[in-house]
Amino acid sequence: MTPVPLRATSIRNLNLLLKTAPRFVQNQFRQQSTTSSVNPEEVSHFNALASTWWDPHGSSRLLHLMNPLRHDFIRTCHASQPDAPPTTGLKYLDIGCGGGIFAESAARLHSAGSVTAIDPSPEVLAIAKGHARKDPGLKDKLTYRNTSIEGLPIPTSPAEQYDIVSIFEVVEHITHPAEFLDKCTPFVKPGGWIVMSTIARTWMSWLTTKVVAEDLVGIVPRGTHDWEKYINEEELRGHFLRERGWNSPRVMGVVYVPGLGWKEVSGSERVGNYFFGIRKDF
Amino acid sequence: MNPMAQALRSRQLGVYVCTACSRQLRRQRRSYAATAAKTPDIYDVVCIGGGPAGLSLLAALRSSPATSNLKVALIESQDLSKTRDFTLPKTEFSNRCSSLTPSSVSFLDSIGAWKLVKQERVQPYQEMQVWDGVSGARIEFDWPAEGKGKTIAFMNENLNLTSGLLKRVEELGDVEVFDKQRVADIGLGEETEEGDLRGWPIVKLDGGREVVARLLVGADGVNSPVRQFAGIGSKGWDYGRYGVVATLELEGSGWGGEDLKTAYQRFLPTGPVAMLPMPGNYSTLVWSTTPELAAVLKSLSPKDFIAMVNAAFRLSPTDLAFLHTQTEGQADEVAWRTQHTDFDASRIPQQVIGVQEGSVASFPLKLRHADTYIGERVALVGDAAHTIHPLAGQGLNQGQGDVESLVKTIEYAVTHGQDIGVQMSLESYNAERYAANNMMLGVCDKIHKLYAVESGPLVPLRSLGLRAVNALGPLKQFFMSQASGTGAKIL
Ligand SMILES: Cc1cc2nc3c(=O)[nH]c(=O)nc-3n(C[C@H](O)[C@H](O)[C@H](O)COP(=O)(O)OP(=O)(O)OC[C@H]3O[C@@H](n4cnc5c(N)ncnc54)[C@H](O)[C@@H]3O)c2cc1C
Numbered sequence A: 001m002t003p004v005p006l007r008a009t010s011i012r013n014l015n016l017l018l019k020t021a022p023r024f025v026q027n028q029f030r031q032q033s034t035t036s037s038v039n040p041e042e043v044s045h046f047n048a049l050a051s052t053w054w055d056p057h058g059s060s061r062l063l064h065l066m067n068p069l070r071h072d073f074i075r076t077c078h079a080s081q082p083d084a085p086p087t088t089g090l091k092y093l094d095i096g097c098g099g100g101i102f103a104e105s106a107a108r109l110h111s112a113g114s115v116t117a118i119d120p121s122p123e124v125l126a127i128a129k130g131h132a133r134k135d136p137g138l139k140d141k142l143t144y145r146n147t148s149i150e151g152l153p154i155p156t157s158p159a160e161q162y163d164i165v166s167i168f169e170v171v172e173h174i175t176h177p178a179e180f181l182d183k184c185t186p187f188v189k190p191g192g193w194i195v196m197s198t199i200a201r202t203w204m205s206w207l208t209t210k211v212v213a214e215d216l217v218g219i220v221p222r223g224t225h226d227w228e229k230y231i232n233e234e235e236l237r238g239h240f241l242r243e244r245g246w247n248s249p250r251v252m253g254v255v256y257v258p259g260l261g262w263k264e265v266s267g268s269e270r271v272g273n274y275f276f277g278i279r280k281d282f
Numbered sequence B: 001m002n003p004m005a006q007a008l009r010s011r012q013l014g015v016y017v018c019t020a021c022s023r024q025l026r027r028q029r030r031s032y033a034a035t036a037a038k039t040p041d042i043y044d045v046v047c048i049g050g051g052p053a054g055l056s057l058l059a060a061l062r063s064s065p066a067t068s069n070l071k072v073a074l075i076e077s078q079d080l081s082k083t084r085d086f087t088l089p090k091t092e093f094s095n096r097c098s099s100l101t102p103s104s105v106s107f108l109d110s111i112g113a114w115k116l117v118k119q120e121r122v123q124p125y126q127e128m129q130v131w132d133g134v135s136g137a138r139i140e141f142d143w144p145a146e147g148k149g150k151t152i153a154f155m156n157e158n159l160n161l162t163s164g165l166l167k168r169v170e171e172l173g174d175v176e177v178f179d180k181q182r183v184a185d186i187g188l189g190e191e192t193e194e195g196d197l198r199g200w201p202i203v204k205l206d207g208g209r210e211v212v213a214r215l216l217v218g219a220d221g222v223n224s225p226v227r228q229f230a231g232i233g234s235k236g237w238d239y240g241r242y243g244v245v246a247t248l249e250l251e252g253s254g255w256g257g258e259d260l261k262t263a264y265q266r267f268l269p270t271g272p273v274a275m276l277p278m279p280g281n282y283s284t285l286v287w288s289t290t291p292e293l294a295a296v297l298k299s300l301s302p303k304d305f306i307a308m309v310n311a312a313f314r315l316s317p318t319d320l321a322f323l324h325t326q327t328e329g330q331a332d333e334v335a336w337r338t339q340h341t342d343f344d345a346s347r348i349p350q351q352v353i354g355v356q357e358g359s360v361a362s363f364p365l366k367l368r369h370a371d372t373y374i375g376e377r378v379a380l381v382g383d384a385a386h387t388i389h390p391l392a393g394q395g396l397n398q399g400q401g402d403v404e405s406l407v408k409t410i411e412y413a414v415t416h417g418q419d420i421g422v423q424m425s426l427e428s429y430n431a432e433r434y435a436a437n438n439m440m441l442g443v444c445d446k447i448h449k450l451y452a453v454e455s456g457p458l459v460p461l462r463s464l465g466l467r468a469v470n471a472l473g474p475l476k477q478f479f480m481s482q483a484s485g486t487g488a489k490i491l
Helices: A008-030 A040-052 A061-079 A101-108 A122-132 A177-187 A203-216 A233-242 B003-012 B052-063 B080-084 B102-110 B158-172 B225-229 B291-299 B302-312 B317-324 B330-339 B395-415 B423-451 B458-471 B473-484
Strands: A090-095 A112-118 A142-145 A162-168 A188-199 A246-257 A261-264 A273-280 B041-048 B072-076 B097-100 B123-125 B127-132 B153-157 B175-179 B183-188 B201-205 B210-218 B234-250 B262-268 B271-277 B282-289 B352-355 B361-370 B378-380
Touching (some): A061 A162, A061 A246, A233 A246, A233 A273, B041 B201, B097 B102, B097 B395, B102 B153, B291 B361, B302 B317, B302 B352
């Protein structure tokens, strides 16, 4: 199912997409077949992107610009806790770290004790490691591992778990997100947070990410997004709350405004990029 | 004696500086590498230049909770103990004074420095008299009722400011200070086992010491070595004018007494002459004029110099031009000519009766604007980024505006885990300050050019200009808000 080019007559087709898509993604959530969360096609796509990862004016500029909002979002998650979060020594696990934009920034925070960042693509991880060498301050706090989540030993005690497990701009590239998320949750400490960002599956997000960003403006390379894999916030929320053990789901919708950058716009999680966070019960 | 000259003299005496002569400003030392000789010390911020901009940057970084964990260093070629221990009797003032806008003062207050500036040496003023020496036209400043008697700006010795800033930096502590040391060279690091420092500036001091900077800040004045290292060009020109400064004693404390002080500025064809109030019966002079006339002024006896200053606010440009051709005897000549000139004494400064010994000095006036304020691991602030004609008293204030903005940018970067040195983290600083400063530079430059013409087609236009300024509320408002730094924030 490829998105139709934007023509006046395509509105009907868009409606069709809108009607059929949710069921399609629901199916994804039920599938339990493969053993690895990694989609080989996606990996090769990101390998191609690797060289421009740290070019502030390259195709990853939008990600660089979005990165501060990830910290703002984590801060709002922490601020919502009834108990004060620790101010130092926080342990981060960044899944699908790519070139390390978030992982590096997390490691620089005064409150961060350590950051473990993983990515299945060796090319991308090589870029991340090479870039981290350019900041000697990261050496003691940031560890990269070339693996998918399946490759990490499942923690057996809270000491091995993480305060923050982050999965940014990843689930929309995963073939079986439900299964993938189930593999991530054992890594979260009781009282810790799993935070992620992704794109809602609506005609609006299809228009802005597939048509405008990839085709018309070209700020994001073509093929970066597979709209069919987009997940809506209610679906994520439902996934976590279906099983017990999670509380305080939070969402923050963000919109990229040319000339102004990324802005939080409440309600926009229903139509485009959003952050989602949920806390593990004690 | 002029403290600047004092500082200079002791420097020329050649104070011996050992290579490890870095003063740690607080008891607790942050050790970095054990083998300092081999591995150069890495700092988050290395500031070159301990003038008003550089010291203010350090005080701001150390007083902000978000940035107080950063490891910072200051490099200054002069002896900073001279700055810190700055002290003069109540009857003497340093000749380098600046007017600080209320927004600069509130920034200095917010970083905890203003309380350490000796307030008895600061003079707020509430009135301005600005007029055209050729046509006599005046800008009428009709301050709004609620603004009447409000402080337009604060006159202050630069050394009183830097001394207060330095005390604040010492109070906060944890700043590595390398003073009495010049920057010998700035280069880039290397790739080693430890990491890849090829993008990081390394500052070599003439004592042999090397420091590595995550972010190198050039607060190093108009000839900025940092700007040159970063390959950032600058555009501008020399005005072919000098600013003659002096500390003056007047017959009284001003027409309005201690509580209503006035700043005076008269536009002469050679450039503006300004007299700005200091505490008591004192004032500070900034007379922009040609290098030749500046040389004549500096060579005059105190008596003749005083006469020339009084003449500059009273006599016609033709009389002044004649007086400048004389090598001596100005005092008698001015006395005679003044009797035959009509002026409203209440709208000009009181008579100057004395000039502080050794306080007459001159500085070349220039306009410079760096092509950008940021580069990879480099930021420029203050005169290193822009040098402006002093006619609007904005140079130092612009630097404070830069520092406020840069620190805000660094705070954001730190709290969001950005590398504070990379250009992308610094973009908002450049965006916030560049256009604003450029506009201010342009306005002051145009005012200078408009007035630096004695006759010809521009003269009627010029007085028309000043009258138009009187008529045009919004434009005058611009000047008024600039003077106080309260209006549309074009710091
Ligand atoms: C006549 C005159 C009148 C003025 N009046 C006003 C006024 O009324 N209001 C106003 O706002 N502004 C005024 N100004 C402008 C004001 O003085 C400057 O804008 C201000 O001093 C600039 O501060 P700064 O810290 O950027 O640079 P500077 O004061 O120039 O400080 C630069 C510092 O860097 C150090 N340095 C330079 N190179 C090196 C090196 N290689 N190694 C180590 N250290 C180095 C220097 O020693 C110096 O301490 C006036 C200027 C003039 C000339």
